[in-house]
Amino acid sequence: MPAKGDHDARRRDVSEAVWRVVATAGFTGLTMRAVAAELGASTGLVTHYFPSKALLVRHALDLAAERTDERPLRTPEAPGLAALRAAVLDVAPVDGDAVAMNRVWVSSWDLALADAGFGAAQAARYTRWRAKLARHVADAQERGEIGAGDPADLAARVAAFTHGLVTQALFDPEAFGAARQERLVDGFLDSLRAGAPARDS
Template structure:
């Protein structure tokens, strides 16, 4: 029982957050209790309150770390397209979102599960909105790049193309979580390519009056 070397306060907080993720992935936000987290960690609830002032802070930190880690982790699809520009990078970014393996499924399950609380709690709403706004901004850059390269039609704002892409990605995540058998990884990839083909080909028709 070596006490985890003095001074690694932040590391211990990450340990706690990982326990939170495990509980979250297994039982959802409705089943997230301090006792469950403590048990998952093999510790007491006193430990949790030692590192976090209250439950809200505990959850907020866990989500924050998960978000940051998801953004920073070596993403296979993105890595594969390293150095590339435009459309392939957009494709890679979307691929890295989808629940194509166990880890991706668990993460997405947590995020989808967080939406209930996030739509209720004002602070969480702001944090989530900011997260998706940031993601959309990044995709907007990629779309603009693809437009410059002539890979995407330039008759629509890049921001709209990004909103289309993120909508598609989020929605596919939800459907895949609920019906994994109908949305195996190959099909998710195929659907993504179908969607991108539409983006590429989709010239907007002129305005027509009913």
């Protein structure tokens, strides 16, 4: 019988394999066999940890949430617009880890839109994200960095832009390299300045 530590280490290996499979083959490609192949192990080992396809899928969704919540975030130099910029770039697929994270989330939307429970969890997640963005928007308005407007609507605009940038960059990584993504983010954020209180010039 393996020691507890071995068991936990093995479970982490299986988790890693699940993550890599979903990040490349999506939820459609997430099968016991694919995880076993990624791991170089038998499907029996995978079913030992995840006895059903539903549990395997559930684990992949949990991994997406955990990895997203625990990833290192940018430290903005200031609150307001700089913090908003950091929050957008924390989501944009500008490096390999962020690409994998986004691929898993975008792939999960098929499931989430069809399952009331998971769809509600996803909607709640996005509501929290928009609330966070709205706080940065309100800070930026207070600092005179962006124009007037309902912070919730402006946050929805930022969230929309960010999610859509993710989609385009995932489908066309050559046309949307990291440098262009940053340029697009900065162009978009500049457009929020429209109507900002005039400063003495």
